[in-house]
Amino acid sequence: MVRVTRALLREYGRFMDDLRIYVRGGAGGMGHARLGGEGGKGGDVWLVAQEKITLKRIKDRYPRKRFTAGVGANSSVAALRGGKGKDCEVNVPPGISVTTDDGKVFGELNQTGDRLLVAQGGIGGCLATHFLPSKGQRHMIHLDLKLIADVGLVGFPNAGKSSLLTKISHATPQIADYAFTTIKPELGIVKYADFKQITVADLPGLIEGAHANKGRGHKFLKHVERTKQLLFVVDVSGFQLSSTTPFRTAFETVVLLAKELELYKEELRTKPALLAVNKMDLPSAQEKLNEFMEQLQSPQDYMHTLSKKMIPQITVKFKEIIPISAHTGEGIEELIMCLRKVLDEEAEKKIEDYQRQQLRGLRLSEI
Template sequence: MVQLSRLFLRKYGNFVDNLRLYVRGGSGGMGLPRLGGQGGKGGDVWVVANKNMTLKRFKDKHPQKRFVSGAGANSSVRALKGETGKDKEISAPIGITVTADDGKILGELNVEGDRLMVAKGGAGGTLHTAFEPSRGQAKHIRLDLKLIADMGLVGFPNAGKSSLLTALSNATPEIASYAFTTLKPEIGKVLYEDYKQISVADLPGLIEGAHLNKGMGHKFLKHMERTKHLLFVVDVCGFQLASKTAYRSAFDAVQLLTKELELYKEELVSKPALLVVNKMDLPDAEDKLAELKEQLQSPQEFFDLFPEDAIPKNCITFRHVVPVSATTGLGVDHLKRCIRESLDEEAERENKAIHEERLRALRNQ
């Protein structure tokens, strides 16, 4: 356990997916009572999306995590209207959600150059304020990074997700024969002959109760929100996380993973999904695969063995069920084709929906 804790600190310590910052808009400038002058407005604080920025780099560059914009200039005989204070821009990674201390979402930055004002500068002094300026807004905000990927790998520890990501892509995650090897997200790129690239995110293995923030629960479940498709990965022979925990078959794993996603955010299970049945090089794998496929055809018939609170409201219908062996490469090329096919089908469906919406809008003009 001590070794696992040290591994967690070492591996996860290099990955940052949230930061808390202090931001303050600039104070306004003083007005000039004698001549009715108006003080300049204080500068605003903005968060701006930058594709070259990461939260780790941000943290290293700004250890104080404190951002204050410029004050507005006082009104003077030479300039009755004081100059506006200089804005402060905070470069942040693409894929950031900005929230206030009370949990209110202020906005999201999803595209290079997206801008969000997080603290407004104070007004300059005028006749209506007895020429007294106001202070700028001051608050703490939180930057939360949610990885953006075409595919998100979902699975319990030791299902072989890291090995699968290596087999599919150019990523080189740490791989070992014990649970919890992956302690930070990894992104791999699947390359195709026509130069199409698909991004795949490997997240640390979930545990039962992840929706309650057990293990690394919410820290990594949130990344599922921005993946276009889900790629469930299960061990064909099932798994047992520890000697004191129950053995779970591949079918159990599918339903429990579905339940964890559902309890965290119900709309997650409506995403298109594929099922990868891994470790097909193990003995009796073919028989266990046949059993799993039969169970998936009528999953409700097997729910009598589940506790009531472990049964998902809605079972996922997988677009493809693909048996593979990530270590030997068996089925990996077929899986790549299935991933591409599923993403292309969904893109075509979305484009068709957009086209139909535009036609309806034209008819209603």
């Protein structure tokens, strides 16, 4: 077990979801005082979202992690207005949020082709600056990758999320019978008969205390932010991380997962959520499922098993609850259709909300 765990940690080290780099805009060019010429503006540094780019690849290709734009051309007799310095474009993967060391938010790049200016070039020398150029902006910035997926699988380690992803999509995540098998986010694609496709992200398993960055807490939770809906996956028989940690029933597991999401960011409570009750092929699974469903119908009657600090302020209301077996395939087709149904309903709701806002705006403009 120790050898396996160390191997997993080495593998995790090959995946990067954050990178700190230095960016600097080019200095402006010198003005020509005698002839009143203006120096060229320094080049800018842009981040550009591109497919097939990873943060690890950026680090390997540019080990110094420094990106500098070109200097503006000096004004001269031949060219009184100096040319602009060459821009520097840094290709990054989609799903990047960009911040400075002091916490200033530059913006996000969510789709391929998105561009973000992170360091402006300096102004060329001109009359207003006594023909002296200015330096370009310089920043240490953080590139923070957050997966963008339609569905995010949420569950404690060994709940069967990787096996489920394999069943419903064409992904091939690493699977084994021990906790923390998923050491990096895995994306799968579910394809429907009408050619509709949805992306499903299997994320590293949560543990109690993840909101406080215990385990890989924040590395997991930040990816949840970018998913449109959540699919809770729980073992119908319950869960125990190790012999030194308490055993949690399926009901307690759901409550604790909801609390971890709430403590990390309250907005996560508003995401549409489904519940897949896994491992229904095991002995006594139906009996345990019946008890679990009763607890979900009257959750307040069963909260006494947990301390107050573990109880979420708002109980999760699941759009659908589907018993499944990722091993035998039981309930998988129903789950696949439910994922599509909830996504379509949410998309229609957003369209209706937008139309109502537009109509309200028109009415106000007529007053």
